[in-house]
Amino acid sequence: MLMSYDLAIIVKTGGHINPAVTLGLFVARKVSLVRAVAYMVAQCLGAIFGAGLAKSVMKHYYNTLGGGTNVVVAGNSKGAALGAEIIGTFVLVYTVFSATDPKRNARDSHVPVLAPLPIGFAVFVVHLATIPITGTGINPARSLGAAVIYNNGQVWDDQWIFWIGPFIGAVMAAAYHQYVLRAEAMKALKSFRSNSTS
Template identity: 35%
Template structure:
């Protein structure tokens, strides 16, 4: 049970830190243009917050559970032959549960905010830092753009994870490039989908956003990240793993 609890807490930390920073600490303006947070983190700050949650969470729990905190990561590591299929479903359940607890906590805390802030957060296209496309994309990007973005960025994220945790890579530093990669991913894609690359993160806040349309778009933020992760696991295990690279040639035999 230790590894499942670690995944629950780690995913809770990711959603609380990342989505919480977007909800509470990013720049928020109420109708009429009044800025309610002069020291708002903004776009860059939220991107860093997500990266820092993975960086710190991986150092805290990576030696216990591997520090997935993301169903797509679990699928990618499974396809890359780094993770047991027997643990796949329990990990996903733990991750979604951790994300849901964080989403509920963010919602409860937000209830104590001034009415103007609460209204501003819930009237936006992405309440509670939810993910979406079309009318729920921060910059109005459509379904195809959102799907390509989530698939490709999750693909690259898993390649970074698989490479950084390869036994040939420098030991003990994997959380650093992984956290920085997630920061970069957010810098690219917050304007497009508000950045998921993590089905649990998307689900945990969507359940409390009060918008049926956003919940109806969750399917994309499960299918695209998982597809990208599985593709990355296949590519890495078949082209970059040591066994594939160093297999003896017929001449050598």
């Protein structure tokens, strides 16, 4: 019963669990402003609830590991951390756009089934690259949930990085995919059609 309900939510919402991805979809005009804000609020509340649940189930490990909070790792500057979050989120959001592109779906009927694979691989690669710098944010809701429940140390000092970086990366990825790549593809298609009719 619960699994079918979860599946219904994913089908209905597109599986939004990251405010940065939602912002990218809003910039690309794939979700309305009202829906984007509602998703972001739900994502943040879900992250806070999830972090609270993790703390209640494994309190010793939770406290030992700093509650899973994101901070700038010692030896890295805030600028490097911001850059890592921008680039990491760009990779994630660009992969989401590429893997779920309806034009590609029309050409490759197997893509909807395989879309989670490149997205999961992108998340894996981004984690490998950014864990030593920021602990890997790329999801503002997850960073917020951990900070709210752990609520001590420098978690609030660096919190802005885990919102600004992912939002910049998401906007860049959405703009690049929708207004650069898709525009070039449309221009090439129009050129091809005009040449084939002449």
